[in-house]
Amino acid sequence: MEKRDESSVKLVGFWVSPFVHRVRWALKLKGVEYEYIEEDIFNKSPLLSELNPLYKKVPVLVHDGKPLSDSSIILEYVDQKWRSNPLFPDDPYQRAQAHLWARFADEKVLESAWLALCSEGKTQERAVKQAIENLEHVEEKLKGKRFFGGDIIGHVDLMMGFISYMLPVWEEVGGVKILDPHKFPAIAAWTNNFLNHEAIKAEYLPPTAETSTYFQWRRKELIPVYASYGQ
Amino acid sequence: MEKRDESSVKLVGFWVSPFVHRVRWALKLKGVEYEYIEEDIFNKSPLLSELNPLYKKVPVLVHDGKPLSDSSIILEYVDQKWRSNPLFPDDPYQRAQAHLWARFADEKVLESAWLALCSEGKTQERAVKQAIENLEHVEEKLKGKRFFGGDIIGHVDLMMGFISYMLPVWEEVGGVKILDPHKFPAIAAWTNNFLNHEAIKAEYLPPTAETSTYFQWRRKELIPVYASYGQ
The missing domain is CATH 3.40.30.10 (Glutaredoxin)
Structure with a gap:
């Protein structure tokens, strides 16, 4: 059958x-x-x-x-x-706030970090500045908390997860510094909490060397595409 | 007190x-x-x-x-x-689909139409082409239905609402044709259903003449900004 x-x-x-x-x-x-x-x-x-x-x-x-x-x-x-390990709070206002931070992860944090990876010169300088400004909001949000929603991992943590393992690769490949742990101690602590969460540890993440090679290639391909971006 | x-x-x-x-x-x-x-x-x-x-x-x-x-x-x-007149279906899959179409309204339909308003030459030609391609998906989705979710107005209708009253102004100001009623009969029928819905009719919309003047000014201001967009 x-x-x-x-x-x-x-x-x-x-x-x-x-x-x-x-x-x-x-x-x-x-x-x-x-x-x-x-x-x-x-x-x-x-x-x-x-x-x-x-x-x-x-x-x-x-x-x-x-x-x-x-x-x-x-x-x-x-x-x-699947209702076990809820990703969202029940309260409608808290839920809406989680959606808002999830959007901020994509539209602002990831967008600016991606541009910092795929550009050079003035465009890259501006992108790095924007990425740092965006992370200042994230730092403020995370202060004194284990995860974005408090003690338990949730939707915003998964949406912001790329900050913990991928953004450091993008910084290295792009030759920029964004995630200064002295400037962003709450993000540094969260990175540690996130990557040591048992569900995150147990899941596949691509090896850093292959990831780095892949993004070196993407950076090279995309620099001309983003050259005039936002000018 | x-x-x-x-x-x-x-x-x-x-x-x-x-x-x-x-x-x-x-x-x-x-x-x-x-x-x-x-x-x-x-x-x-x-x-x-x-x-x-x-x-x-x-x-x-x-x-x-x-x-x-x-x-x-x-x-x-x-x-x-406020639970009267629900905007979303209860079923999680239908609900997720509504979210997807709502995103499509902003990220694709509105984005391409806005670029068609605020550009000229090749950039505008491309934007018009993209706007029409996006509306082809919308047309397919609306075929045989009164509103996006069926008989009752909902989230996607409100998110796409700008197509009914604002896109025609953008077309006129931008000097482009996007919403051909022969090409998009389901969108034309929906526009009529939408604008004649009692809650939509009862709500304030800005007068067309003022709207047109405003967007003429925006177009003029933004043409240089978007000149190299996507090139």
Whole structure:
């Protein structure tokens, strides 16, 4: 008898994508078993267009045969379907605040850090300045707390997770300094708490050497693309 | 005795902002009374920085003295606090899909239409092409339906609402054609359903002449800024 797909969980990802790592962490926290499918994002499969016609991007979660995209939206869905280790607070205002910080992670922190990786000269100087300003807000938010929501890991931690392991690689590859631990002691403490959380430790992260090689290549390719960005 | 502020609803907005109009519509749908505070976004008040330190943008909803920003996040909060006329479906998958289309409204549809308004030449041609491609997805989604979620107005309709009344002004000011009713009959039908919905009809929208004058000025100011965008 053929195995039926309807109650399965599949994740379409790309090994070095910080957006995909968020979903892997969430599924690990929830104890959900899934099949991982690696997508070549530089030579996209027809499957990806079919599963995510609006964006054609990873990650895509396929649950009970139904596809869902966007890491933040997937995390909220996963939290509603599997209730152990809740990622969001119940209170509507606290919940809305978590959504706001999650957006800030993508639209501001990741955006400015990515530009710092993929630029040089004045554009890079501006990007580094913006990344530091964004992290000042994060530092303020984290002060005196173990995780963004307090004692327990949650949605904002997973959304900001790239700060802990990927941003240091981007700094090195881009030849910039953003994450000064003297300037950002609360972020440094959180990084430690985050990477030592048992669900995060247990999940796959790509080796630093391969990650570094990959982003050296991306930096080289993207410098001309971002050369006039914001000028 | 001084009037206490804790149970009040205030909305900080800007008269012509499509992001603010979404919140006004949601509050009208829910029957929530509120105080509207107009912000001069070109000469921002200290109040705005205090209420929205991460983005310093409108809209900001202040409920029980607590501020909240980002139109999509505000809409979800409003829906959770006032349960009449639900804006979201209950089913987690349908809910996630609504979030996805709401993101598509901002990140793709509005973004490309805005660029078409604020550019010229090759940049504008590309933006118009992208806007039309984005609307092809919207057309497909709306086919055979009164509103995005079916028979009842909801979150995605409010997020896409700018297509109905503001995009035509942008087309005229930008001197471009995007919304061809022969190409997009489902969007044309939805526009009619949307603008004739009693909550939308009852809510303030800025007069077309003033809106047009405002965006003529914005177009002129922003053409140099976007001149090299995406090149």
